Amino acid sequence: MELLCLYDFLPSGNGYKIRLLLTQLGMPFERVELNILKGETRTPEFLSKNPNGKIPLIEIESGKYLAESNAILVYLSEGTEFLPYDRFLRAQVLQWLCFEQYSHEPFIATSRFWISILGKAEEYSEAIKQKREPGYAALSLMEKHLTSHSFFVGERYTIADIALFAYTHVADEGGFDLTQFPAIQNWIERVKAQPRYISITQA
Amino acid sequence: MELLCLYDFLPSGNGYKIRLLLTQLGMPFERVELNILKGETRTPEFLSKNPNGKIPLIEIESGKYLAESNAILVYLSEGTEFLPYDRFLRAQVLQWLCFEQYSHEPFIATSRFWISILGKAEEYSEAIKQKREPGYAALSLMEKHLTSHSFFVGERYTIADIALFAYTHVADEGGFDLTQFPAIQNWIERVKAQPRYISITQA
Numbered sequence: 001m002e003l004l005c006l007y008d009f010l011p012s013g014n015g016y017k018i019r020l021l022l023t024q025l026g027m028p029f030e031r032v033e034l035n036i037l038k039g040e041t042r043t044p045e046f047l048s049k050n051p052n053g054k055i056p057l058i059e060i061e062s063g064k065y066l067a068e069s070n071a072i073l074v075y076l077s078e079g080t081e082f083l084p085y086d087r088f089l090r091a092q093v094l095q096w097l098c099f100e101q102y103s104h105e106p107f108i109a110t111s112r113f114w115i116s117i118l119g120k121a122e123e124y125s126e127a128i129k130q131k132r133e134p135g136y137a138a139l140s141l142m143e144k145h146l147t148s149h150s151f152f153v154g155e156r157y158t159i160a161d162i163a164l165f166a167y168t169h170v171a172d173e174g175g176f177d178l179t180q181f182p183a184i185q186n187w188i189e190r191v192k193a194q195p196r197y198i199s200i201t202q203a
Numbered sequence: 204m205e206l207l208c209l210y211d212f213l214p215s216g217n218g219y220k221i222r223l224l225l226t227q228l229g230m231p232f233e234r235v236e237l238n239i240l241k242g243e244t245r246t247p248e249f250l251s252k253n254p255n256g257k258i259p260l261i262e263i264e265s266g267k268y269l270a271e272s273n274a275i276l277v278y279l280s281e282g283t284e285f286l287p288y289d290r291f292l293r294a295q296v297l298q299w300l301c302f303e304q305y306s307h308e309p310f311i312a313t314s315r316f317w318i319s320i321l322g323k324a325e326e327y328s329e330a331i332k333q334k335r336e337p338g339y340a341a342l343s344l345m346e347k348h349l350t351s352h353s354f355f356v357g358e359r360y361t362i363a364d365i366a367l368f369a370y371t372h373v374a375d376e377g378g379f380d381l382t383q384f385p386a387i388q389n390w391i392e393r394v395k396a397q398p399r400y401i402s403i404t405q406a
Contacts, residue, residue: 051344052306066294068301075294091269091278098271102304103255141254 005030005059007049011117012036013109013166014069015056016200021076021162024196031203037118069166070097073159082159092153096160099138100167107135109167111174121175128175135174139181142168146183150190157194165191170200208233208262210252214320215239216312216369217272218259219403224279224365227399234406240321272369273300276362285362295356299363302341303370310338312370314377324378331378338377342384345371349386353393360397368394373403 006022008015008031022029034040034055041053050057050067057067058076066072074097077083084090111131114124121128142164145152152160169188171178178185191197209225211218211234225232237243237258244256253260253270260270261279269275277300280286287293314334317327324331345367348355355363372391374381381388394400 051347052302060291064291066291066298068298068305071294071297071301074297075290078290087278087281088263088267088269091274094274094277095269095271098274098304099255101301102271102308105305106309144254 002061003028003030005032007032007034007041007046007055007057007059009034009036009041009055010201010203012055013112013170013200014054014105017069017159017162017166018056018058018072018076019203020166020198021073021082021159023198024082024194025076025080026196027076033203070101070159070163073097073163077159082157082162084154084156084158086154089154093158093160096152097163099141100163103134103141104138104164105167107131107138108171108174108176111135111176112167112170113174115175116170116173131174135171135176139168139171139176139178139184143181143183146187151187157191161187161191166200205264206231206233208235210235210237210244210249210258210260210262212237212239212244212258213404213406215258216315216373216403217257217308220272220362220365220369221259221261221275221279222406223369223401224276224285224362226401227285227397228279228283229399230279236406273304273362273366276300276366280362285360285365287357287359287361289357292357296361296363299355300366302344303366306337306344307341307367308370310334310341311374311377311379314338314379315370315373316377318378319373319376334377338374338379342371342374342379342381342387346384346386349390354390360394364390364394369403 006018006029010033041055047053049065052067054067056069056072057065058072059065066075083093111128114128115121149155151157152164168184209221209232213236244258250256252268255270257270259272259275260268261275262268269278286296314331317331318324352358354360355367371387
């Protein structure tokens with residue numbers, strides 16, 4: 001059988017979500033590194049694979065592509081311990097995935113991108129400032145939830161944790177101070193203690 | 204049995220997604236209108252239901268809440284004709300839902316909100332200007348897809364169409380010109396021709 005292929009960019013939290021899940025599933029995969037800073041996801045060749053020009057993208061079999069990190073997480077985790085079978089719990093996982101993409105990633109991941117990936121904190125200072133309040137609002141909501149829960153859904157580790165972990169555990173690289181969020185810090189340790197955990201810098 | 208309850212705001216496209224699907228499913232529901240412009244989703248009472256302070260929110264049974272429009276769409280459509288059973292097609296539906304929340308709604312819906320809901324086009328003119336390019340990029344990507352497809356996934360009407368229709372068909376209220384997108388316009392007509400279609404202003 002052909003290996004699943006992941007189009008990826010190592011510093012990307014969205015790519016890391018998929019790398020982490022595939023590794024924890026014990027599913028071997030091929031990885032194609034594309035440097036988004038050099039426009040490698042904007043070439044005609046890559047756009048024919050993903051018209052939205054973004055990683056992560058998986059090629060499930062020859063010519064069969066799936067984009068959007070959280071859609072890929074759901075696809076890969078169906079039928080595994082990482083996605084609950086119960087309909088309402090599964091819906092809660094989706095709810096947190098939507099929260100991550102809409103209320104978390106656009107503030108926390110973009111700040112990290114400008115500051116730590118591009119290294120242009122000065123140039124983007126105004127934009128970074130605008131991301132502070134909504135970014136901290138997302139972290140506060142997570143903190144509140146984690147004060148009375150070990151994980152985001154069903155008291156066990158699921159793709160909701162993977163999705164939220166990806167950019168939260170490196171939020172400091174976007175200038176967010178996590179020391180004021182003890183429940184998040186404890187949850188980060190619980191995620192890092194999961195079997196087959198790999199760090200964001202591991203291919 | 205208790206009726207499902209939808210916490211809603213009539214001008215909201217995100218609320219409309221749920222109203223439209225419930226109506227097309229023939230599922231009776233109760234609707235609670237909350238005026239987001241008057242802070243009615245920021246009261247302690249509502250925040251105890253949805254800590255993120257947003258509509259739509261459904262109460263499935265007493266005290267059992269689900270937030271995030273696209274998570275609600277998936278929850279309600281499981282096992283129905285509006286969500287494919289095939290694993291890859293279902294993943295493609297999720298891919299378009301993620302696209303809508305990340306690459307479409309933040310530009311097209313927010314422009315409509317400032318211009319047509321708040322009526323403050325002048326005050327927000329700089330922010331609106333910044334939303335133009337990414338908003339048109341989302342519409343162009345949709346146009347390209349619809350040039351060779353009748354619907355977004357599997358050549359049939361699914362919740363991917365509902366999610367993308369909600370803010371696309373009123374994109375002009377956000378200052379986006381749809382006349383340059385004939386495939387989108389034809390798709391809008393196909394959606395409007397679906398059984399039990401209701402318009403965005405219908406409760």
